[in-house]
Amino acid sequence: MLQWLRPAEIRAEKAAKSLLLAAGALGLAAAAAVVFFIGVESWPAWREQGAGLILGGEWSVGEGRFGALPMLAGSAVVTSVAFAAALPIGLSAAILTAEFLPARSRPLARFLLEALAGVPSVVYGLMGIAVLVPWLQRGLGLLTGRTLLTGGLVLGVMILPTLAAVAEDALRAVAREKREAGWALGLNRIETLLHCVLPEARAGIAAAGLLSLGRALGETIAVMLLVGSLDRLPNPWYDWLVPGQTLTSKLGREAVEAAVGSPQYHALAALALILLVVVAGLTLLGQRLSRVEGAAR
Amino acid sequence: MHRRLKSPGNRIFAVVVAVLSAAGPSAAAPETLRISGSTTLTPIAAKAAERFRKRHRGVRVFVSPTGSGAGIAAMASGTADIGMASREIDPDERKRFPKADFVVTPAARDAVVPVVSAAVYEAGVTALSLADLRRIYSGEAANWKAFGGPDAEILVIDKEASRGTRHVFMGAVFGDEKAKAPGARLVTGSNNEEQAAVSQSDAAIGMLSNAWMNERVRGLAIKTADGAVAPTLENVLSGRFPISRNLNFVTDGPPRGLAKRFIDFVLSPEGQSIVEELGYVAVAETGRDQSGKGR
Numbered sequence: 227m228l229q230w231l232r233p234a235e236i237r238a239e240k241a242a243k244s245l246l247l248a249a250g251a252l253g254l255a256a257a258a259a260v261v262f263f264i265g266v267e268s269w270p271a272w273r274e275q276g277a278g279l280i281l282g283g284e285w286s287v288g289e290g291r292f293g294a295l296p297m298l299a300g301s302a303v304v305t306s307v308a309f310a311a312a313l314p315i316g317l318s319a320a321i322l323t324a325e326f327l328p329a330r331s332r333p334l335a336r337f338l339l340e341a342l343a344g345v346p347s348v349v350y351g352l353m354g355i356a357v358l359v360p361w362l363q364r365g366l367g368l369l370t371g372r373t374l375l376t377g378g379l380v381l382g383v384m385i386l387p388t389l390a391a392v393a394e395d396a397l398r399a400v401a402r403e404k405r406e407a408g409w410a411l412g413l414n415r416i417e418t419l420l421h422c423v424l425p426e427a428r429a430g431i432a433a434a435g436l437l438s439l440g441r442a443l444g445e446t447i448a449v450m451l452l453v454g455s456l457d458r459l460p461n462p463w464y465d466w467l468v469p470g471q472t473l474t475s476k477l478g479r480e481a482v483e484a485a486v487g488s489p490q491y492h493a494l495a496a497l498a499l500i501l502l503v504v505v506a507g508l509t510l511l512g513q514r515l516s517r518v519e520g521a522a523r
Numbered sequence: 524m525h526r527r528l529k530s531p532g533n534r535i536f537a538v539v540v541a542v543l544s545a546a547g548p549s550a551a552a553p554e555t556l557r558i559s560g561s562t563t564l565t566p567i568a569a570k571a572a573e574r575f576r577k578r579h580r581g582v583r584v585f586v587s588p589t590g591s592g593a594g595i596a597a598m599a600s601g602t603a604d605i606g607m608a609s610r611e612i613d614p615d616e617r618k619r620f621p622k623a624d625f626v627v628t629p630a631a632r633d634a635v636v637p638v639v640s641a642a643v644y645e646a647g648v649t650a651l652s653l654a655d656l657r658r659i660y661s662g663e664a665a666n667w668k669a670f671g672g673p674d675a676e677i678l679v680i681d682k683e684a685s686r687g688t689r690h691v692f693m694g695a696v697f698g699d700e701k702a703k704a705p706g707a708r709l710v711t712g713s714n715n716e717e718q719a720a721v722s723q724s725d726a727a728i729g730m731l732s733n734a735w736m737n738e739r740v741r742g743l744a745i746k747t748a749d750g751a752v753a754p755t756l757e758n759v760l761s762g763r764f765p766i767s768r769n770l771n772f773v774t775d776g777p778p779r780g781l782a783k784r785f786i787d788f789v790l791s792p793e794g795q796s797i798v799e800e801l802g803y804v805a806v807a808e809t810g811r812d813q814s815g816k817g818r
Contacts, residue, residue: 287684288701360723369678370709370724455683455710469709479712483592483685485619486600 268495292493300470307378316389324397343387351451377453385438396430436512450475560594560607592685599623606773609687629769632804642725644741652746662706680729681707734802
């Protein structure tokens, strides 16, 4: 099928190439502009509040005090709960579809997971209010079912598809020879999985975890509806059955109201910057891990 | 191969172009009115918009329930034509938007009512004084027993700082519209969200517009020197109920054009009868009153 390109085709190819380049550059520029914009907009808050912005426990618009510690703690707690809930289930789902299900039923399993990812966030939030909130409230005898734990559990369901899909890809990418080597040594399926496949896919699974952590941190509406939205640190710190606030729920509740240029607006931009930096860091690390694995193979 | 692939692609492209050009002219023409703000006013504006659209063919009215603070900010920064506010304009807001010429047009009257879960109400807590509310929201009193209710911890529900209902409630209870509520155990935003949180609990107290009560969310009377005053429409109208307020439309300068036509419609007898149907108090003559006079 080798053939010479005609001049017109060469021109078309060049045009397509520069078009793609321009589109790519535009995408990068947009991303850079977002970071730059949030950085600039949050600068007055950093200058005013200094370390108090991160270490301060009180957020009071009227008094001009903006401490993000309750939100930082809330985000950490909610994300940890989500991760702890999603990891065993997501990993099991990935192992099941990649290793044990017949090839025929894989598309179905994949479809179900992707359907889970396609449900809008607000629907998870409302289902949480209708089902999980009263259930936790009654079951655990809580003052209210809107707690850090509630937000975290629903978030766990929401990151499940990301976790399972990326982990499954990592498992499927393990070369067939590794499994065959295991079988040749007389290992059964479970032993092959544990000793040949999982160690090989370790970096990819870690990447799945990091990417889903990033997703969990950035999720807004569902968490906002379920977490209680109280700017208060859990006391003692391990009591997660109380209402709290996350970075995203704070932004979701206050961003529309803040006047552009007000101290509140700059402080919210600072929260957004913190969120952006952490999520970008997790995503980069996740991608690097999956790339390292790809290169090693 | 190349040629054959091309033609169906072209046909799809042609269809897309045809659809776009058909949709184009009709999408550009209609007049649009953007209304944003208080979730207390939203039912009035939404119902009025529905009738308004029927009278004025081709006019588009968008009503977004975002909260009073957000609505005022949206109006002042030009992303909405009318702001809905369940409170008056705050001096801070005038400072934040020096260029905006805030003009407030009351569309209805309403009370902010302390509400409790049905279980609390049925156990006997049917009225509280402003001082009682102060003790509850400041965290000094944390059990319903102190008010003749069940032996249960109080789920004190606060609202987002920017909400009009909160401004009015805190103004009446603490004498400071921006008072902090250290006793709060939960924060909600819209009336809907607050209503859901109160009805899902059996020990909650919250603040809601008078038009948002139901069997699971019960309004309390307020104890005053001359007895308990219930949030009846008469008491709201006469001002005897201590936490009353106007529900306002806010515009930049006197209402003009489509915004004026809409506000005039809400203030007309037909518009004011919508206000009454929804459980708020009319500020102008209603259709019902007029027909009564005719008879």
